[in-house]
Amino acid sequence: MIANLFLPAHLKIGAGARHDIPSVLKQLNLSKPFLVSDPFMKSCGYLEELSQTLVRADISFGVFSDCVPDPTTDSVNEALAGWQQGNYDCIIALGGGSSIDTAKALSVLARHGGAMRDYKAPNPVPAGFPLIAIPTTAGTGSEATRATVITDTESQEKMLCMGFGFLPVAALVDFELTLSMPYRLTADTALDSLCHGMEAYVSRKANPFVDPIALSCISSIAANVGIACAEPHNRVAREALMLAATQGGIAFSNSSVTLIHGMSRPIGAFFHVPHGMSNAMLMCEITRYSIPGATSRYADCARAIGVAATAERDDKAAYRLLDRLIEICDQLDVPSPRQYGIDRDQYQQLIPTMAAQALASGSPNNNPVIPDQRAIEQIYETVYS
Structure with a gap:
């Protein structure tokens, strides 16, 4: 290719x-x-x-x-x-x-x-x-x-x-x-970068130029986002996150984003959820859904952030990544749509429209497991609470 x-x-x-x-x-x-x-x-x-x-x-x-x-x-x-x-x-x-x-x-x-x-x-x-x-x-x-x-x-x-x-x-x-970024903005934008790096790496459009840049992005964010949130003026952590953000941009622009971003945009548009936060709301469940389609790639991400050994089986390593993503979201107080205050009835009513818009964006076609309308609707339903 x-x-x-x-x-x-x-x-x-x-x-x-x-x-x-x-x-x-x-x-x-x-x-x-x-x-x-x-x-x-x-x-x-x-x-x-x-x-x-x-x-x-x-x-x-x-x-x-x-x-x-x-x-x-x-x-x-x-x-x-x-x-x-x-x-x-x-x-x-x-x-x-x-x-x-x-x-x-x-x-x-x-x-x-x-x-x-x-x-x-x-x-x-x-x-x-x-x-x-x-x-x-x-x-x-x-x-x-x-x-x-x-x-x-x-x-x-x-x-x-x-x-x-x-x-x-x-x-x-x-x-x-x-250096003046508040906690919530620091967390949400870093999570956006994390999705950029991870999606670029597991995308069906990934390529050898992007791969090391994406893994470097993932590694830097996992190591530094907690520090930057806790110590806003920590110059080392801030510089690492800033470089990772640019790396993430380079990575997905020369590969692609996948299902996370495809499903995130409608949540942001209809409910005015900050972009990085809406990505994070979806990140763990979509990773769970997608691991079977690119197990070795998700395992590489786990090794990049230091939660899996090189010799560990890919299937085990991939789910260690999922555990770590859940942990990061918990540490950074990422809410579910329900916890954010989104009305359940309105959300449920919009699920078919959001799923259709996600599909129309084209991003889901780059996902390791390509979803249909019903699969996307099910993920929206799962992440609500």
Whole structure:
């Protein structure tokens, strides 16, 4: 099988990388960026810091700072209206996955027009305006992927849009921006990364380039997420999670996500559950369901996080992984949908629709065990409580 590999042309990784934005713009021959960020980045001063860096370099720019969690077509259109007020040649995204996903959508719509639904997978995505991503959470890996997820405001469908046009040309990965992340955000984004690494490794589209990156991602998160949650200013743990997040993004963007993400998006769209948390709600039960289809691969994941010996039988090792995932979710207080407060009747009523949307995303077809509608509905029913 021939693997198509996609990576940002420029990756700067390490403490203080965010300050190199003027030199990155110069290297890319770009001169008038449009900043895309969110109210939290504005309130905590990071957007002002970035703005001052550009001012000192005598670079003019525009700003849109109203990105919303789980970006919608309405919020993307607001960003597009801001873009149209100036003659910009590139976009800088500062924030978590929501800001970067908004910026990705903007880059394509600003150049090619149309509606976001026109770029929903598997539709092709032409190259948009150049995008430079500066992630501020250690989780989505969006700074290194060719994917964006935008909720259709009208239908409430969380649309997976995938294509080369969404890949940032550069990413500045600076773990110092994550030192202020609160406990819940730290846990949820790290669990998102863990799913990225594990899904990329067990996916039917896995390849030799992705495999070691995915295993490194899994190992780092398992070793450091507890420390980072307990000690928010632990620079070693924060740096490890930030690197793992980028590795996870590279891994799934060059392999694929599987059933976890396919089923997670509808939960997030209908019930406004944070993305990493909705992944974690599903992760253990879907792993249990999928182990028979890739036992040796799940066993490798168990060995990567240190819960199984090299010589241990694959079937035993794979279920040790499941035990450890359950333990991690317990330690990080991952709720079930019921514990999160989702109404049972509404949830049950939406199960067929959520299952249909999960299948339509295409992600379940990459799973080690390919489910049908009824199998997905059963998993939704199981994880509720």
